Structures are given as C-alpha cells and as structure tokens.
Amino acid sequence: QVQLQESGPGLVKPSETLSLTCSVSVDSISSFFWSWIRQPPGKGLEWIGYMSSTGTSNYSPSLKSRVTISVDTSRKQFSLMVNSVTAADTAVYFCARMTSPGGITLFDFWGQGILVTVSS
Amino acid sequence: SYVLTQPPSVSVAPGQTARIPCGGNNIGSRSVQWYQQKPGQAPVLVVYDDSDRPSGIPDRFSGSNSGNTATVTISRVEAGDEADYYCQVWDTSTDLHVVFGGGTKLTVL
Numbered sequence: 001q002v003q004l005q006e007s008g009p010g011l012v013k014p015s016e017t018l019s020l021t022c023s024v025s026v027d028s029i030s031s032f033f034w035s036w037i038r039q040p041p042g043k044g045l046e047w048i049g050y051m052s053s054t055g056t057s058n059y060s061p062s063l064k065s066r067v068t069i070s071v072d073t074s075r076k077q078f079s080l081m082v083n084s085v086t087a088a089d090t091a092v093y094f095c096a097r098m099t100s101p102g103g104i105t106l107f108d109f110w111g112q113g114i115l116v117t118v119s120s
Numbered sequence: 121s122y123v124l125t126q127p128p129s130v131s132v133a134p135g136q137t138a139r140i141p142c143g144g145n146n147i148g149s150r151s152v153q154w155y156q157q158k159p160g161q162a163p164v165l166v167v168y169d170d171s172d173r174p175s176g177i178p179d180r181f182s183g184s185n186s187g188n189t190a191t192v193t194i195s196r197v198e199a200g201d202e203a204d205y206y207c208q209v210w211d212t213s214t215d216l217h218v219v220f221g222g223g224t225k226l227t228v229l
Contacts, residue, residue: 035218045155045163045206047218058216061121094162098218104151104169105210105218110162 002026004095004111012089012118018082022095022111026076029053033098034071034078035107038091046091050098051078085118092116122211124221131227138194140224142207145188152190153208154183156201157223163206167192194226202228 008020035050049059155163
C-alpha cells in the first residue's frame, strides 16, 4: 500500500511563495509520475501539475507561470512551489501518484490533503 | 483546452439507481476515470478506463462512455454513497494535461 503525506505551512502571506512537500512511503518513487491537485473551499478539483523522477513534467496552463514541482528520489519526496500567491490560491492541496497503466492516466493513491490559507 | 461538464447535483432514493453524466466533445474516444470524494476526505478512484473497477470497489459501481457523454452508474444506492463525484480524462489534444469535471454532488434522499 502506498501512502502519501503532505506537509508545510498552513498560512502564507499574499505575494509570498507557497511551499509544500509530499512524503511517499514506498520502496522507490521511480517509474511513476507525482502530481499535485488542489481544491478551493467548497469547489471542485483543479489539477496543478506532475513530474516524474526522470524530470518529465507538465503544468496546468493557468498556473504554469507560477508553479514548480520537483522530485527528490533519495528522500522519497516531491515538492510544490507556487509563487506570488493571492487569496485565490487558498485551497486544500493534495499530492497524488499518477500512473498510466495501458495508456490510461489516473490517480490511484492520494494524500489526505493540507489546507493552505493565503492571508496577511 | 478540453472541458468536462457535470451537473452540480443528482438526487436519488436509497435502493434506486443513480446516474451521473460527464459531458465532453467526443469523450467516447477518451478513457474516463471517476473519483468519489466524501467530506473532509481525499478522492477515491471508483471507475477507470470508462468501466473498470479498482479492487475493493463494489460492483454496484459501473461506468459507460459513448459519443459526447460518459456516465457512472451506482446501483442499489446506499446512504454511504452520498458524496461528490468527479470525472477525469487525459487531454492529449493540445498538450499532456489532466482535466477534471466540475463535480456532481450525489444526495441520497
């Protein structure tokens, strides 16, 4: 069973950088893609981006200019940075494993989520 | 970019069948996944590749996909099925992006 756990500050000031880490309990985080998804309070899921252990990445067009995802295979962690945050970035942030069995892309394991509030 | 459209809410009585649609341009040509999310919890995959179920998901959950509409069907609905349901596809039309539908709140009356 793969377990993921988000960590990071729950409060970030406007214009600053949101930084989260996801720790993965698995033998190796290679061979998969690791993704971040967020959910503003009372709203739906929004995909942020993904990265593989080999450096292949892609981001949502609406966030691409402000987002960076990185993977640390030695620590079995991957991270999210969102620059220049505003109140619109307030959300529960989920980390998830993205896999593509037979060409299908899905999220099979998720973290519990962490609420990040942007406020001064 | 590709857009998935879901109704905000669907209501059904216990024991009946709930059908939640997900609309998209020629979605029948894509593989659709469905996630169930209960309040305060992370989403859980309940259907993948249009109609397959992960292990541990009851066979009351099924899916179909044709034309411009994919559907997740929940038979013999129970109170515990009350949740938000999201469809998801992999968009290769412009770039390799993930797309979620807006979500549907299933209410068990």
